[in-house]
Amino acid sequence: MAEIELSPEEFDLFRAYIYERVGISLSKQKTTLVKGRLNKRLHQLNLGSFREYYDYLVNDMSGDELSLFVSAISTNVTSFFREGAQWKWLEGYLPQLIASKRNKKIRIWSAGCSSGEEPYTILMFLQHHLSDFESWDIKILATDISHKVLTKAIKGEYEAKSVEALPKEIVHRAFDKIRTENGISYQIAPHLRQKVMFRLYNLVTDPFIFKNEFDMVFCRNVMIYFDDPTRHEVIRRFTTVLPKGSPLFLGSSESLTTHRESLKLLGSSIYQRL
Ligand SMILES: C[S@@+](CC[C@H](N)C(=O)[O-])C[C@H]1O[C@@H](n2cnc3c(N)ncnc32)[C@H](O)[C@@H]1O
Known part of the structure; x- marks a missing residue:
């Protein structure tokens, strides 16, 4: 199959469109990657x-092609219990959160959740650490711009190699072992899947209309492609849905040099709403 060339003028068209629609800033060096x-x-x-x-891309009103384009040029890589230091920190923070929750209601947002490992890890973590887990009203909002990854996340089915590093006890409680055409795989148990609400949501262009606040927000390894003004605005929006004292988790390679008046670094790319 002959390779189709991408001219600098064509690349500029994609660059402007993707920036406007997704906030991803493509440098000229990305020409070969896009092509x-x-x-x-x-x-x-x-x-x-x-x-x-x-x-074709700009005339596709469903947004499916945009989501496909974004998946092709960015990474959806994720894993269970990614960023180990943050889960360790959360262990220490949990007693404080529990003590403040008389109504036993916990709301968490996983923004840029990819194929679901992050929101399901949050549930596995809570299930492991709360002895009366089932009596809590826990809801995770999990959003992503990519239709493809959300379809996988909703199914909650993972290959054996994705779960092999997890403690046996966690696997036993959180997954059902199932037989598929390709062998054994692991599906998140229905009672956990029910607690996650997956939604297609573009962090940059979709309206920010949340009625309630979240006890914590995870937005890890998502803003790596955003330029400074876009990142600045997305973070500002997060601060409007986080009550004072609550944490915002970013990826370990992401650090904030702005918003010092509203967010304080606690360590391991965890920020506390001031
Ligand atoms: C590398 S994955 C990170 C997954 C997970 N948060 C983690 O840290 O393991 C980045 C995800 O961000 C999503 N994403 C990128 N730009 C986005 C945007 N503007 N709005 C919503 N999601 C976006 C991608 O589709 C991708 O699934």
Whole structure:
């Protein structure tokens, strides 16, 4: 199959569109990556040039093509109990949270949840540490811009190798072992899946209309592609849904140099709402 070329003018069209719609800032060095990753898609759609693909992308009102484009140029890599130091920190913070919750209601947002490992880890963590877990009213809002990863997350089915590093006790309580065409896989137990509300949501362009606050927000390894103004605005929005004292978790390679008046670094890319 002949490779379709991407001219600098065509690249600029994608660059402007993706920045406006998703907040991802593509540098010129990403030309080869965009060309390489999208060539297969152009062939699938029987399109002969990137200009035609651009028209296809901007005219797709469903947003599915945008979500596919974003998945192709960014990473959805995730895993259970990622960023170990943060879970350790949460162990110490949990007694304080529990003590403040007379109504036994916990609300958490996993923003940029990818295929679900992050929101399900939150539940596994709480199940492990709360002896009366089932008597708590726990809801996780898990959002992502990619339709593809959300479909996987809702199913909650993972290959054996994704769970092999987890403690046996956690696997036993949180997963059902199932047989599939490809062998054994592990599906998150229904009583845990029910506690997660997965939604397609673009952190940059969708309206920020949340009626209630969250006890914590996870937005880890999502803003790596955003430029400073976009990151600044997304963080500002998070501060409006976090009550004082509650934590915001970012990825370990992400640090904040702004918002010092509203967020204090506690360590391991964990920030506390002031
Ligand atoms: C590398 S994954 C991180 C998953 C998880 N938070 C973790 O740390 O393991 C980044 C996710 O952010 C999502 N994402 C990127 N830009 C987004 C945006 N503007 N709005 C919502 N989600 C976005 C991607 O689709 C991807 O699934």
